[in-house]
Amino acid sequence: MLIKSSTCLRNDYGTISALALATHEPIYITKNGEGDLVVMSIEAFEKREETLRLRNKVEAAEQFRLAGAPVYTPEQSQARLEKIYARKKS
Incomplete structure (x- = not known):
């Protein structure tokens, strides 16, 4: 599980984007130490959605x-x- 702070996302978007593209995994973004968002590449998102459709x-x-x-x-x-x-x- 990849966890990054909202500050990291704000200040270093490029690194977060590259990490999402390289790992094909969701990145959990925290705000004030609490979970806030999940970021993932479009490819990973679409694969996940297709898996859910097939499972249904x-x-x-x-x-x-x-x-x-x-x-x-x-x-x-x-x-x-x-x-x-x-x-x-x-």
Whole structure:
């Protein structure tokens, strides 16, 4: 965990930016010794957001499965998709 003060952010933004880009980790910014902000590179933020979106999809699929939805093998899924797309081409 990277922790820097708000003074460091204010006085040395370039170093904080370079650190965020190099580590791909969030940097916790403190103000008067208390947590205040989190700074991260856009790349790290977007990766985190994509991970959360995928996790939500997996959770929704698991809830669907637990509710009794049919479960297919990869081969069955492939066959179903081929059948669906074959209909659309016709």
